[in-house]
Amino acid sequence: MAELVLPGGDLEKLYTAVLFGADAVYLGGKEFSLRAYAANFDPGTMAEGVSWLHKNNKKAYITVNILAHNQDFARLPAYLEKLQELKVDALIISDLGVFRSARKYAPAIPITVSTQANVCNYEAAALYEELGARRVVLARELSLDEIAHICYKTQLEVEVFIHGAMCSSYSGRCMLSSFMTGRSANQGECAYPCRYRYRVMEEQRPGQWFSVTEDERGTYIFNSRDLCLLDNIPDLLAAGVKALKVEGRMKSPLYVACTAKVYRDALDCLKLEGIEEFINRKDLWQQELDRIASRPYTSGFISGQDTYMQDLKNSPPMSRTDFCGTVTAFNQEQKILYIRQRSPFGLNDDLELFTPSALLPITISELYDETGTPIEYARHPLQTVRIPYPFPVPEYSVLRRRAAFV
Ligand code: SF4
Structure with missing residues (x-):
């Protein structure tokens, strides 16, 4: 395999x-x-x-x-x-x-x-x-x-x-990144200018048309x-x-x-x-x-045909799930999960724990900061917060916000 x-x-x-x-x-x-x-x-x-x-x-x-x-x-x-x-x-x-x-x-x-x-x-x-x-x-x-x-x-x-x-x-x-931003992709410094919005104008070749889809914001032909x-x-x-x-x-x-x-x-x-x-x-x-x-x-070039390769409508990746945090520890005696927070979440939020063996729904009914003080929201990136939870969850499991499938 x-x-x-x-x-x-x-x-x-x-x-x-x-x-x-x-x-x-x-x-x-x-x-x-x-x-x-x-x-x-x-x-x-x-x-x-x-x-x-x-x-x-x-x-x-x-x-x-x-x-x-x-x-x-x-x-x-x-x-x-x-x-x-x-x-x-x-x-x-x-x-x-x-x-x-x-x-x-x-x-x-x-x-x-x-x-x-x-x-x-x-x-x-x-x-x-x-x-x-x-x-x-x-x-x-x-x-x-x-x-x-x-x-x-x-x-x-x-x-x-x-x-x-x-x-x-x-x-x-x-050479796009090097040319446009001085950051060379070949040295690991790509600034991703291929994701920028572009408008194409070709004044010197009358009759040669480039097929470009665009909206009011421009186009993302690369x-x-x-x-x-x-x-x-x-x-x-x-x-x-x-x-x-x-x-x-x-x-x-x-x-x-x-x-x-x-x-x-x-x-x-x-x-x-x-x-x-x-x-x-x-x-x-x-x-x-x-x-x-x-x-x-x-699927890129795998079928050997020209598949539809460009995303002409948007530049950044679309995120359909919030990355709320990472499990850093579980206290077996107190039944407390320690989470390093990445994006905000708070009391009554319906979230899920993504673990290697299961997807576990969790509703946040209690939330504490690192000192054990009750809080309503976890707002500070990389803050460690505590959540009561009945079962052990492996370190580096992910807490995420449930989203409808798209
Ligand atoms: S990601 Fe875009 S800008 Fe960067 S090397 Fe590739 S094509 Fe060039």
Whole structure:
């Protein structure tokens, strides 16, 4: 069965990913990793996260996937040596210079070729195989047939993205952010200008019309929908894909929990109960995915046709569920849940606890601050509040506001 790989933007998300079903977590240091605006890991938290993953028999994959410039190689060797000391399970690399340095300074650590390297064909996979890579994360711009053909032709393990935000360029190879904001996507600093509103004017080409849908606010012609390949998992496994990956190191713990749980359940169902039960349960999983913050979903390039890829109406992801907080502890004697609050909630609110094994409705009839003083609302982000609750709930379970399915 394929490995399920989840994003770990910080320690909380790393723990959440594993609690809800990840087999492996990918994470980045403060340097050399795309997603410079995720919290990321300093040497201390990196060591803590990797050690915790290993204790729990999970894998730690470290992103070192910037397109490096000369000056990056002054500090890179020491960083790679440190990662080798930590015995991380793979380095995710796109740049050939970084690849070469990794072979030299961390030869014991397997290399995964990042999606940022845009491997779209079996010849490129063969070259990376010759160079000593163990796995390749294919470009997201491939059809199922192309993925299957590459799996057939290569000895590399093949990993594909099944969920998350997309680029309107080839997997991040894009100058838009650098040009418009001075923040380079290829250095992990993308400002997402593809999500801005645009108006297109072409004065010099009379008679050549661009098809643009717009409303009174403009148009979002570059704004890609989010990928969701839940339906395609059986075909991807049959094609020989060895790992399924969820995008989103900058997304919330709620996103990590929901995607991990849905895809874990889907994979386990296929393994233990078979394709018929997978088909029976697919709509319920899709409803769960529909509740997390996302742009409208697309199956991307998987069918090999031009699917409807852009969201022309909106820019930010739509959130259908409030992330009220994270369970940090349960006091068995006092039957008290401790919640680190993220968005406001208060007395009489009907909420739900999203745990790895069950969805538990909860009405807030009593609420206390960290000192035990009764309060009516939890309003301060990251404040710890207490709620009486009769049963233990695992740490890193999520408190969320119930929302109608959409
Ligand atoms: S601006 Fe958009 S297309 Fe370009 S790298 Fe960023 S997310 Fe991708």
